Amino acid sequence: MVLRPIYLATLTAYKDTHLIKVLTGIRRCGKSMLLESFQEDLQAKGVGKEQIIAINFEDMDFAPLCTAETLHAYISQRLLRDRMNYIFLDEVQNVADFQKAVDSLFLRKNVDLYITGSNAALLSGELATLLSGRYVEIHVLPLSFSEYLDFIKTDAATTSGASNLGRQFAEYLQFSSFPFTCELHRDAIRIREYLGGIFNTVILRDIVARKKIADVMMLEDVIRFMFDNIGNLFSTKKISDTISASGRKISTHTVESYLSALTDSFIVYRCSRFDVKGRQYLKTGGKYYLVDMGLRWYLLGNKGIDRGFILENIVYLELIRRGLAVYVGKAGDAEIDFAALKGDECSYYQVSLTVRDAATLERELLPLRQQRDHYPKYLVTLDDDPPASFDGIQRINVIDWLMSWAHYSSRW
Structure with a gap:
């Protein structure tokens, strides 16, 4: 397993602090792998295996624990009274009323709690109210370029020079920064299929199902516009007018709702404007950037940009x-x-x-x-x-x- 030392150092710095560590980020960016690495690090430093309770709620083996009551009972029965317990709840948003279980576990002094989620809604609403001032968010992105080199087992210090790094950088841009793509050995067909799985899961599970969107094709039209306008200043009216001009009418309110869902799922990020002279944050305008350039390649191919x-x-x-x-x-x-x-x-x-x-x-x-x-x-x-x-x-x-x-x- 390739380590991501910067994120691991951050987790280590917060270890045993009475804060809930909340890891957020798009699906498949490496949150689960990061938790596994941290658990291994804990055991290497003397933490007993019996002190660790790790649950991944995408694993059907844990389906019976997908209510707050059953989850709380399961963990409570396994807590050690005389030692620190390290609790890892992966994709916890799949648990109904999970915030109640999290809040109750947090009250125990011998519990060090780590949770992950693939949607910004994890830190909104009731959980944010319950845990105000009691959690720290650690946002996880797909691989940086330096991490990408580690994952493809390339030592930058021993490459043949700038030309080789330049080639690897070009591959990094095209073939994605999601960790698992490094195991596909630059096989364009397999990488594209994998990226399609991520894209469809985010769209269908994290956006369409969560937001109850009926017109999936209209949502995809908005996504295509976004992916094709990286780094451009534009308004919701611009998106509405562009799509409506193609014969599919969409209101600015619907566009705003879709953009909110896209940013909540971490597939795009909004970069707002800041008046550097007046030191003021501006509400209007802004640009959008993608979490991974490979997703653009998947959706739009090599269309010019x-x-x-x-x-x-x-x-x-x-x-x-x-x-x-x-x-x-x-x-x-x-x-x-x-x-x-x-x-x-x-x-x-x-x-x-x-x-x-x-x-x-x-x-x-x-x-x-x-x-x-x-x-x-x-x-x-x-x-x-x-x-x-x-x-x-x-x-x-x-x-x-x-x-x-x-x-x-x-x-x-």
């Missing part, structure tokens, strides 16, 4: 993977691709496929130069050129930047 937007998508995911709050930066009439916030600190990122053309370089630098503050500013490109500085703005290669975080011990 600006590769710069794909690169932008990868940078966005990496920034949130590093624990930053990420926004589209509004600077007067100019736009900065990303303003990344953490506490009182801010950093700016402009993303471009290449800036070897002088006019392109100046165009990309301009929004960053207009920011007169002293926060770090980066121009991220795919150009395989030495790092350079322009009036304090650092131009960096995206692969170098992605690899630079490979061995950090903690995200926080």
